[in-house]
Amino acid sequence: MDEQTAARPTEPAHQRVLHGLADALHRLGEYELELRTWERLDALSEGTADRSAAAACSAASLADYRSTSAWLERAKKAGAPPERLLEIRGRILSRRDHRAAVAVLRRSLDSRPTVSCLNALALLHASAGDEKAGRDAARYAFRLASPGDTADPSHWSDDRVDALVNAVLLNAVPDADQYLGPALTLRTDRADLHELWSRTTGRGQDPAHRTRRSLRSSWSGLRPGPASPAPVTGTVRGTCDPDGFRLDISLTRNGGADRVVLVINDGYTVSVRSGGDLRSWGKAAPDRSLPVVGGCSRELLTWRQGETTAHLTLRGRPRGGARFRTDLVEVDGLSAWLPVTEHVRGIRWSGVHLRPADGWELRLSEPDDGSWSPGFVMRVREDTPARNRAAAAAPAMAWFDKGMEVWSELVGPAKRPEPVVVRADSTFCYTRPGYVRIPSGMLDRPDQWPVLAHEAGHLWWGRPGQFEHEDAWIAEGLAEFTLHLLEDARPRLAYRKAALRSLGGLAAVPLAELWNTRQGPDGMAALRVKAGFFVSMLRESLGQRAFRGFLHDLLTWSQTQPLDAFTVMARASSDLIWFGEQWIHHRGTLEFDMSGSTETRGPDRYRTSIDIRTLSVFTPGAHLCVELELCSGARSRQDVRVETGRANAVFLTSSPPFRATLDPDSRWLIPEQKIIEFSDAARARRIAKEPPAHAESQ
Numbered sequence: 001m002d003e004q005t006a007a008r009p010t011e012p013a014h015q016r017v018l019h020g021l022a023d024a025l026h027r028l029g030e031y032e033l034e035l036r037t038w039e040r041l042d043a044l045s046e047g048t049a050d051r052s053a054a055a056a057c058s059a060a061s062l063a064d065y066r067s068t069s070a071w072l073e074r075a076k077k078a079g080a081p082p083e084r085l086l087e088i089r090g091r092i093l094s095r096r097d098h099r100a101a102v103a104v105l106r107r108s109l110d111s112r113p114t115v116s117c118l119n120a121l122a123l124l125h126a127s128a129g130d131e132k133a134g135r136d137a138a139r140y141a142f143r144l145a146s147p148g149d150t151a152d153p154s155h156w157s158d159d160r161v162d163a164l165v166n167a168v169l170l171n172a173v174p175d176a177d178q179y180l181g182p183a184l185t186l187r188t189d190r191a192d193l194h195e196l197w198s199r200t201t202g203r204g205q206d207p208a209h210r211t212r213r214s215l216r217s218s219w220s221g222l223r224p225g226p227a228s229p230a231p232v233t234g235t236v237r238g239t240c241d242p243d244g245f246r247l248d249i250s251l252t253r254n255g256g257a258d259r260v261v262l263v264i265n266d267g268y269t270v271s272v273r274s275g276g277d278l279r280s281w282g283k284a285a286p287d288r289s290l291p292v293v294g295g296c297s298r299e300l301l302t303w304r305q306g307e308t309t310a311h312l313t314l315r316g317r318p319r320g321g322a323r324f325r326t327d328l329v330e331v332d333g334l335s336a337w338l339p340v341t342e343h344v345r346g347i348r349w350s351g352v353h354l355r356p357a358d359g360w361e362l363r364l365s366e367p368d369d370g371s372w373s374p375g376f377v378m379r380v381r382e383d384t385p386a387r388n389r390a391a392a393a394a395p396a397m398a399w400f401d402k403g404m405e406v407w408s409e410l411v412g413p414a415k416r417p418e419p420v421v422v423r424a425d426s427t428f429c430y431t432r433p434g435y436v437r438i439p440s441g442m443l444d445r446p447d448q449w450p451v452l453a454h455e456a457g458h459l460w461w462g463r464p465g466q467f468e469h470e471d472a473w474i475a476e477g478l479a480e481f482t483l484h485l486l487e488d489a490r491p492r493l494a495y496r497k498a499a500l501r502s503l504g505g506l507a508a509v510p511l512a513e514l515w516n517t518r519q520g521p522d523g524m525a526a527l528r529v530k531a532g533f534f535v536s537m538l539r540e541s542l543g544q545r546a547f548r549g550f551l552h553d554l555l556t557w558s559q560t561q562p563l564d565a566f567t568v569m570a571r572a573s574s575d576l577i578w579f580g581e582q583w584i585h586h587r588g589t590l591e592f593d594m595s596g597s598t599e600t601r602g603p604d605r606y607r608t609s610i611d612i613r614t615l616s617v618f619t620p621g622a623h624l625c626v627e628l629e630l631c632s633g634a635r636s637r638q639d640v641r642v643e644t645g646r647a648n649a650v651f652l653t654s655s656p657p658f659r660a661t662l663d664p665d666s667r668w669l670i671p672e673q674k675i676i677e678f679s680d681a682a683r684a685r686r687i688a689k690e691p692p693a694h695a696e697s698q
């Protein structure tokens with residue numbers, strides 16, 4: 001591997017790009033494209049040993065043994081070291097003959113132990129179920145790979161990353177996962193590192209988490225890593241105005257690691273006042289003062305021997321997540337204006353003291369336990385006195401109050417926040433503990449006021465109830481569910497039907513994908529709507545009583561620790577995991593076919609039979625409601641269980657049927673509502689409704 005990286009700088013730029021492309025394709029498992037890229041490179045200049053060896057590897061992955069041996073021959077001619085050739089032979093054999101492959105890899109190791117070959121051996125053993133031998137090889141590879149400065153970008157070559165991944169994956173080296181954060185910082189291109197890191201850090205020792213991991217994990221040998229490093233405690237004092245922040249920050253380590261990767265937003269200049277060394281991944285900082293430019297920067301803070309607190313100064317206007325105007329400064333959350341660590345909750349802010357400049361007003365939300373981001377709004381010299389602004393917001397806030405009412409009734413009270421109207425020509429509002437931000441543009445748009453009911457939902461869901469970042473869409477769904485609850489109380493609100501229509505083609509996109517790719521207001525709106533329906537369908541599946549219990553449970557649990565989707569589903573019911581899988585991870589919706597027939601059973605006696613068939617792969621797995629509207633205008637409802645795809649409802653009525661509707665209240669995510677009309681009856685009813693022909697002439 002080291003030969004490979006060393007070879008690159010001598011290649012012309014376009015060849016280096018192709019070389020990088022081929023490496024990336026290999027990581028993605030796109031061996032065919034990779035092989036073609038190697039061939040193209042080979043046509044441009046004579047193949048080097050490492051290039052030919054890499055091409056042999058990709059040909060071997062494609063099981064194209066003729067091409068493999070041709071490339072191997074070329075690699076040999078170009079002077080590839082014998083142990084490298086043996087290693088590739090071992091990799092090829094591993095697909096056919098395990099024992100022969102092990103023998104060849106061992107011969108290669110005898111000639112010269114390389115990290116790459118040990119990695120191959122570790123995986124070979126592990127995939128054959130010999131975990132002990134796999135662990136031994138992984139441990140050896142890790143030991144061989146470790147010397148060197150792990151904070152040095154050039155340290156993390158592919159082989160070393162592979163060794164780290166194997167060490168963690170096979171549980172071969174107890175503290176190996178400590179290196180995941182630093183490695184990830186430098187190798188953001190390695191998707192496996194991201195995945196592994198997210199699986200092994202920041203998790204508690206709660207049994208639900210363990211279940212989740214064991215079920216979700218597709219890698220054998222993955223064990224829960226040691227508890228995440230002890231957090232750093234931070235305090236901050238400073239001021240803020242349109243010129244920016246001036247912050248004095250103290251970070252104290254509570255035992256644990258003596259170094260932490262700080263992620264600081266673009267727009268600041270950072271310096272160390274005392275205690276600790278700050279080192280930029282990008283450039284050296286001889287004067288210990290670094291301008292942060294181009295996105296967020298990652299700085300490595302190291303405490304010196306015997307020191308536990310480092311004092312930093314941040315000056316400037318952070319760009320991401322912050323808006324600076326002459327009359328208003330808005331910052332979305334802590335992470336926009338304060339450093340965070342690679343571990344999302346690595347810093348616990350125990351004190352945040354901001355002083356506004358003269359003539360300014362500062363809005364800090366009430367921090368719950370100090371670990372959550374208080375966002376805030378600052379205003380100055382608004383034209384309208386505060387009391388009048390609050391009065392202007394009153395009709396819009398009525399929606400907020402309605403939202404609070406339904407949730408208070410369901411799960412218990414919350415403290416009503418104060419509306420803060422800011423001058424902004426938009427409809428973007430949000431809730432923080434202590435205040436609701438309402439843009440002045442919204443006050444003139446009554447059609448947008450229901451959004452405030454959603455915001456009221458966030459008083460319970462989002463904060464204090466928290467969800468893991470990758471599953472934070474659950475908070476959005478629960479907040480949006482407020483509108484479902486309001487429609488239950490006031491059917492004329494007709495939220496659900498309009499919301500279903502608004503989804504359009506996005507109805508089928510899995511929730512996880514909507515959340516991960518949410519872009520622009522449309523994507524976000526679709527996510528809220530679909531997630532709201534997810535909660536609605538969960539209520540249908542659980543039944544009202546169990547659902548209420550589930551919400552109580554969820555509120556309690558999400559206040560003690562952020563929950564992920566798996567835990568939420570596991571807490572909802574032990575047999576609804578499929579429900580979560582279906583809506584969160586798979587593409588699709590519910591689709592039904594409905595047909596009906598009716599027969600007369602004597603005078604004023606009708607028997608109507610409705611057949612429902614599931615056409616989609618998705619299934620509700622619970623009762624669906626069928627409503628039969630009669631020619632007399634009366635309505636009758638029945639719940640049918642559409643579990644395995646087919647269900648039937650029979651209605652005995654004294655008036656002929658007029659129309660049948662599936663899920664008349666739109667509680668399920670069925671983009672195309674199923675309605676059948678009984679043609680004769682419908683015609684009869686229409687005629688009955690029309691005034692008699694002669695009536696016109698009178």
Ligand SMILES: [Zn+2]
Pocket residue numbers: 454458475476479
């Ligand atoms: Zn929301």
